[in-house]
Amino acid sequence: MSTIALETVRRPARTATYAPIPLSRIVAVELRKSFDTRTGFWLVTGIGIASVLATVGVVLFAAPAQLTFSTFTLAIGFPLAVILPMIAILSVTGEWSQRTGLTTFTLVPHRGRVVLAKAFVAVSLAMVSMLGAFVVGALGNVVGARVAGVPAVWNLDVVTLFDIVLANVLVVLFGFMLGVLIRGSAGAIVAYFVYAFLMPTVTDLLAANQQWFHDLQPWVDPAIAQHELFHGALTVEQWSQLGLTSLIWLVVPLLVGLRVLLRSEVK
Amino acid sequence: MITIDRVTKSYGGFTAVDDVSFTAEPGRVTGFLGPNGAGKSTTMRVLVGLTAATSGRAEVCGRAFRDLPNPGREVGVLLDASAQHAGRTGREILTVAQRTMGLPEHRVEEMLSRVGLTPTEAGRRVRDYSLGMRQRLGIATALLGDPAVLILDEPANGLDPAGIRWMRDLLRGYADAGATVLLSSHLLHEIEVVADDLVVIGSGRIVAQGTKADLLRSAGTLVRTPDRGALAAALTAAGIGHAPVAGIGGADALRVEADPAYVGRVAHRADVTLVELRAAETAGLEEMFLELTAHDQREGEAA
Numbered sequence: 001m002s003t004i005a006l007e008t009v010r011r012p013a014r015t016a017t018y019a020p021i022p023l024s025r026i027v028a029v030e031l032r033k034s035f036d037t038r039t040g041f042w043l044v045t046g047i048g049i050a051s052v053l054a055t056v057g058v059v060l061f062a063a064p065a066q067l068t069f070s071t072f073t074l075a076i077g078f079p080l081a082v083i084l085p086m087i088a089i090l091s092v093t094g095e096w097s098q099r100t101g102l103t104t105f106t107l108v109p110h111r112g113r114v115v116l117a118k119a120f121v122a123v124s125l126a127m128v129s130m131l132g133a134f135v136v137g138a139l140g141n142v143v144g145a146r147v148a149g150v151p152a153v154w155n156l157d158v159v160t161l162f163d164i165v166l167a168n169v170l171v172v173l174f175g176f177m178l179g180v181l182i183r184g185s186a187g188a189i190v191a192y193f194v195y196a197f198l199m200p201t202v203t204d205l206l207a208a209n210q211q212w213f214h215d216l217q218p219w220v221d222p223a224i225a226q227h228e229l230f231h232g233a234l235t236v237e238q239w240s241q242l243g244l245t246s247l248i249w250l251v252v253p254l255l256v257g258l259r260v261l262l263r264s265e266v267k
Numbered sequence: 268m269i270t271i272d273r274v275t276k277s278y279g280g281f282t283a284v285d286d287v288s289f290t291a292e293p294g295r296v297t298g299f300l301g302p303n304g305a306g307k308s309t310t311m312r313v314l315v316g317l318t319a320a321t322s323g324r325a326e327v328c329g330r331a332f333r334d335l336p337n338p339g340r341e342v343g344v345l346l347d348a349s350a351q352h353a354g355r356t357g358r359e360i361l362t363v364a365q366r367t368m369g370l371p372e373h374r375v376e377e378m379l380s381r382v383g384l385t386p387t388e389a390g391r392r393v394r395d396y397s398l399g400m401r402q403r404l405g406i407a408t409a410l411l412g413d414p415a416v417l418i419l420d421e422p423a424n425g426l427d428p429a430g431i432r433w434m435r436d437l438l439r440g441y442a443d444a445g446a447t448v449l450l451s452s453h454l455l456h457e458i459e460v461v462a463d464d465l466v467v468i469g470s471g472r473i474v475a476q477g478t479k480a481d482l483l484r485s486a487g488t489l490v491r492t493p494d495r496g497a498l499a500a501a502l503t504a505a506g507i508g509h510a511p512v513a514g515i516g517g518a519d520a521l522r523v524e525a526d527p528a529y530v531g532r533v534a535h536r537a538d539v540t541l542v543e544l545r546a547a548e549t550a551g552l553e554e555m556f557l558e559l560t561a562h563d564q565r566e567g568e569a570a
Contacts, residue, residue, distance in 0.1 A: 021368075028366065033363060036355055099347070100352050103350065106338060265317065265319070
């Protein structure tokens with residue numbers, strides 16, 4: 001069969017030009033996408049529920065001496081540090097596992113802008129949730145002290161509050177990085193739990209038994225410096241350790257993941 | 268206007284799309300036809316930038332897809348109606364697209380009624396949708412930005428006969444209004460009734476392309492006779508090419524490279540009884556399609 005050339009019938013094409021999609025619009029859409037599924041809705045709602053439950057738990061069960069702002073904030077912060085990275089992970093992996101990327105990346109072909117918007121939403125959610133947690137914690141602190149008949153103890157300064165927010169942002173970015181690197185919901189979530197709950201046990205055991213690792217650990221184990229952040233006021237050395245471990249475990253894998261993500265095939 | 272210029276996509280040693288070139292013109296429906304796995308979807312993904320081509324260029328509206336400032340306003344794309352978050356409602360999926368494109372909110376309801384999804388259906392989650400409903404939702408997403416170019420991969424999949432008819436009329440209407448419509452299918456009949464131009468692909472290579480009229484003309488005449496041997500001899504004597512047709516069943520059919528009137532005259536002179544005589548539209552193109560793609564598929568397996 002010979003190949004017959006298409007007959008060329010040219011008709012006037014519409015020549016309207018459209019304004020480029022601003023990043024702010026992509027951010028707003030990605031924020032909406034974090035809430036508009038049942039999973040997303042319950043994860044975000046779960047943050048509120050977990051905060052209130054944690055506060056009630058502290059009021060009911062903590063000894064009067066433990067009724068401090070710091071106790072409340074840590075109690076609320078713990079469930080947040082589990083839920084927030086899940087939201088970050090799913091916001092990225094859903095585009096692949098639910099295959100919504102086919103639509104997302106044809107409406108916005110510059111994938112980097114979509115990923116940037118997702119990162120922005122994840123970090124903002126983390127910051128807003130933590131500020132909310134401080135408010136709920138403060139209320140709990142006032143109510144708890146009133147119930148126990150002791151004066152409320154405000155033992156967190158602004159620097160520590162800032163450090164706690166930063167610690168949560170790092171935790172969320174870590175989940176985000178795993179989402180970008182692995183691009184599968186189950187894999188990324190498992191990887192996150194291995195990192196967050198299994199690795200510290202293993203590294204602590206190793207450090208307890210091997211002197212060389214004990215000395216090295218603060219410089220290579222991201223959990224150490226991040227843990228310190230939750231308690232505020234880092235030394236210069238601790239800041240450097242935080243910077244180095246974040247570079248190794250967060251920035252480098254994120255860059256590798258981004259490079260692959262931007263070129264990979266969306267199916 | 269869509270231009271695919273010498274696009275090749277290889278995965279390791281496997282070439283999914285091999286040096287494919289064609290154009291889809293404004294005001295015409297271009298059918299992209301080929302069996303499953305022939306490279307249709309890969310070509311379309313390359314076109315919209317979801318897959319990077321190994322070599323070659325693909326352009327929409329004279330630009331690479333990623334250089335379009337707001338692609339949804341210029342190009343409506345439906346690659347896979349099932350590729351949606353199962354937990355979102357149909358209306359929510361349209362709303363996300365509407366916001367991304369920066370369109371007014373009323374477009375969502377307009378499109379829902381345009382594709383025949385009721386408000387109740389639109390409020391249900393996509394996991395409860397039939398394939399036909401997903402297909403309608405996908406088409407609504409593609410049409411949302413009122414684009415001048417449509418790229419649809421197997422849009423009739425899962426639609427009932429009335430839905431297929433509706434889709435055909437819709438695409439025809441778009442093309443008649445000056446839009447460029449590229450749609451793929453592995454079903455010849457589906458494409459044949461709506462397309463103006465055809466591009467046939469098999470094992471990653473283009474095996475035929477042209478206007479439907481040209482391709483049909485080359486298909487000739489279909490004739491059935493109880494005495495095939497005598498007719499074949501008469502046709503050979505008259506210097507007309509012919510071949511038995513296996514694809515449509517019965518050992519009494521011939522495809523003849525001449526128009527029906529001429530074949531009738533030859534049969535009359537040779538005193539051969541005919542039981543059917545007509546332009547070999549579907550049969551001819553189907554034969555060609557089967558022939559070309561089967562040949563290519565065998566090659567593919569041998570390689």
